[in-house]
Amino acid sequence: MATFFCNSITNFNLFITIFSLLNTIIYSSSTSSESDILLSFKSTIKDPSNFLASWSNTSLTHYCNWTGIICTNNSPSVTSINLQSFNLSGELSPVICKLPSLSSLNLADNLFNQPIPLHFSDCDSLVSLNLSSNLIWGTIPEQISQFSSLEEIDFSKNHIEGKIPENIGLLKKLQLLNLGNNILSGNLPDVFGNFTNLVILDLSENPFLVSKIPSEIGNLKKLEQIFLQNSGFFGDFPETFLGLSNLKVLDLSQNNLTGELPKKLGASFVNLVSFDVSVNKLSGPFPNGICSGKTLTSLSLHTNHFTGLLPESVNQCINLERFQVQNNRFSGNFPNGLWSLPKIMLIRGENNRFSGEIPEIISTAVKLEQVQIDNNSFTGSIPKGLGSVKSLYRFSASNNHLYGGLPHNFCDSPVMSIINLSQNLLSGKIPEVKKCRKLVSLSLADNSFVGEIPHSLGELPVLTYLDLSGNNLTGSIPEELQNLKLALFNVSYNRLSGRVPFLLVTGLPASYLQGNPGLCGPGLPKSCSDEGEKHHNVGLTRMGYALVSIALAVAMIMAVFALFFIHRRAKNKSEMGVWHSVFFYPLRISEQDLVMSINEKTAVGSGGTFGTVHIISLPSSELIAVKKLVNPGKQSTKSLKGDIKTLAKIRHKNC
Ligand SMILES: *[C@@H]1O[C@H](CO)[C@@H](O)[C@H](O)[C@H]1NC(C)=O
Ligand SMILES: *[C@@H]1O[C@H](CO)[C@@H](O)[C@H](O)[C@H]1NC(C)=O
Ligand SMILES: *[C@@H]1O[C@H](CO)[C@@H](O)[C@H](O)[C@H]1NC(C)=O
Ligand SMILES: *[C@@H]1O[C@H](CO)[C@@H](O)[C@H](O)[C@H]1NC(C)=O
Ligand SMILES: *[C@@H]1O[C@H](CO)[C@@H](O)[C@H](O)[C@H]1NC(C)=O
Ligand SMILES: *[C@@H]1O[C@H](CO)[C@@H](O)[C@H](O)[C@H]1NC(C)=O
Ligand SMILES: *[C@@H]1O[C@H](CO)[C@@H](O)[C@H](O)[C@H]1NC(C)=O
Ligand SMILES: *[C@@H]1O[C@H](CO)[C@@H](O)[C@H](O)[C@H]1NC(C)=O
Ligand SMILES: *[C@@H]1O[C@H](CO)[C@@H](O)[C@H](O)[C@H]1NC(C)=O
Ligand SMILES: *[C@@H]1O[C@H](CO)[C@@H](O)[C@H](O)[C@H]1NC(C)=O
Secondary structure (H helix, E strand, O other): OHHHHHHHHHHHHHHHHHHHHHHHHHHHHHOOOHHHHHHHHHHOEEOOOOOOOOOOOOOOOOHHHOOOEEEOOOOOOEEEEEOOOOOOEEOOOHHHHHOOOOOEEEOOOOOOOOOOOHHHHHOOOOOEEEOOOOOOEEEOOHHHHHHOOOOEEEOOOOEEEEOOOHHHHHOOOOOEEEOOOOEEEOOOOOOHHHOOOOOEEEOOOOOEOEEEOOHHHHHOOOOOEEEOOOOEEEEOOOHHHHHOOOOOEEEOOOOEEEEEOOOOHHHHOOOOOEEEOOOOEEEEOOOOOOOOOOOOOEEEOOOOEEEEOOOHHHHHOOOOOEEEOOOOEEEEOOOHHHHHOOOOOEEEOOOOEEEEEOOHHHHHOOOOOEEEOOOOEEEOOOOHHHHHOOOOOEEEOOOOOOEEOOOOOOOOOOOOOEEEOOOOEEEEEOOOOOOOOOOOEEEOOOOEEEEOOOHHHHHOOOOOEEEOOOOEEOOOOOHHHHHOOOOEEEOOOOOOEEEOOHHHHHOOOOEEOOOOOEEEOOOOOOOOOOOOOOOOOOOOOOOEEEEEEEEEEEOOOOEEOOEEEEEEOOOOOOOOOOEEEEEOOOOOOOHHHHHHHOOOOOEEEEEHHHEEEEEEEOOOOOEEEEEEEEEOOOOOHHHHHHHHHHHHHHHHHHO
């Protein structure tokens, strides 16, 4: 037994020796020809899609013209290999290091399934290694320091785990380090001060990286881009960052940062293009002077605990395109100039305590696409020039103190898709609308509008969500609205009267008519004089529930729709296991997630017999309105599905 054991060890050693000898022979005999080195590298790679077909010594093509190969011009020698997105797997052979001039190796977006290939550290001339988007696993070993010639390391989007070792600090030539989107964990080592040449640092999307942000990063004067979003960083915003005068992009969003932003932050970052600290627990005032360099295009402070006023210096943000301060505790006026900054596209300030008026100057904003300022204390009237902002596709200012009438042109933007002015103090008549042919959702609920429902609403080809409830509208419901394929129609609690157009009762997934004693028709307490009681409350006790959702996927110019329908078969309301869903349009949410998302927090209206509406925000920031539908027992599941399918088809075509 013992002998056998010894013997096998000897054999093993022998084998190693022979093996390395062979290796040496192969290597030395092949240094003569770069094409042989490439073919040897290819021989261990699996290439099912045959992307490397041109790599062949029978082909007449010079190896410098092989797929993915770049050579120096004069004495042809391979300097760069780019095999990105070729579906490759298999072994990465160290033979490639025999290429004397290889400086860049890009194997990104393939299926290499192995630990970090340390043997590439033998490639003396290599400065850039890209293994992003593969199946690289395991930890970063101490030997990572052997890569000391590298200037660019991109190991992002793999499954690399464990702590980042201290030895990484020996890679002093690094200009780019991207370890984002892995499963790294623990604290960052205190070696980041070593990377004095670093220009781009990306440690984002590592949820288990729970660490303070190393303050030494602030000493890396060449840094231009820092991505630390969506990891576990906690503690203060490092004061040392103020020394990063070349910084262009800073993304610290979705971490656990606390405390205030440094006072001089604005004045320090004179080259800043994008600043994102959203979804943290930061407090204190708005970073005054953030646009002192006039380079800022995107500012995101949303979902923190910021307080105080927006400084007048915001008016200097002449290159600002995206301004997001929603979900904070800001108060006071918006600086007037903000509304009409020459490049502003997106203004989001909802869920704060802002007050003041929306100035007329908004009409001069030439790029403005979205305004969301719901749930504040804005006063004054809707600017008369709103309709002349031709790029505007969303204007949402619900739950404020806006008063006065709706300007006749309020819906003149040819791309307008979503208007929400509900819960304000608006009055007067609702003007006729004709120009906003892309209008999907119009919510004017809970104001004091009077007069009739405009007949022209029936001519808007994609209007799907119409909420005029809680006003003082009179007259009858226009027949023209039957032209629409509405998914939600709420005119409850007005003073409407007369017969409800037939299709608005029977043809709609959701019709809300209650609180209009003057209305008559099937399903309503009052039947019209010439009609019997036969449709009255048919089968309401045998309720089948269905969910219809409309994703208002807000594309730039047009609204894209998704209809999603879940039908519950069981009669017993408390049995939740039997939902059936039909997807009519790719919707990036699973049925499971959708049902999970529906809770009391998402409920926006609960209308007795008619069920509850939930507004759910997808990760893609699309909004879905989910509605429980009453399916009067007569209509079979099949025919309800059919109706919604038709609806989905028509809707899709129109978009
Ligand atoms: C690569 O191909 C081009 C033409 O497609 C040719 O002009 C060039 O000489 C080739 N390069 C080498 C190194 O053979
Ligand atoms: C990659 O391979 C998969 C199957 O292994 C195949 O379905 C896919 O089309 C391939 N992609 C490309 C770009 O060739
Ligand atoms: C690595 O490749 C990916 C493509 O998958 C690319 O997005 C990334 O910019 C590359 N990294 C570097 C440092 O060039
Ligand atoms: C660089 O990192 C190493 C540890 O890996 C450390 O010993 C050394 O002091 C660091 N150098 C500087 C300048 O920070
Ligand atoms: C933030 O910290 C709290 C405890 O302080 C922890 O429960 C939570 O998971 C952390 N969140 C993130 C995103 O790291
Ligand atoms: C309105 O904003 C306040 C903060 O000002 C917030 O606490 C509240 O939850 C918001 N209401 C809604 C309905 O979002
Ligand atoms: C309109 O605003 C109200 C109040 O903020 C909100 O409850 C409702 O969900 C919004 N409607 C749409 C379609 O976004
Ligand atoms: C509707 O009009 C009546 C009488 O003019 C008034 O008392 C009531 O407050 C109005 N309701 C709304 C919501 O404006
Ligand atoms: C509905 O189901 C629940 C539990 O699944 C049960 O407790 C209840 O008795 C059922 N009700 C009816 C009316 O069947
Ligand atoms: C319809 O409007 C009424 C009155 O504003 C409201 O109570 C109800 O919740 C609304 N229903 C839906 C589904 O929006």
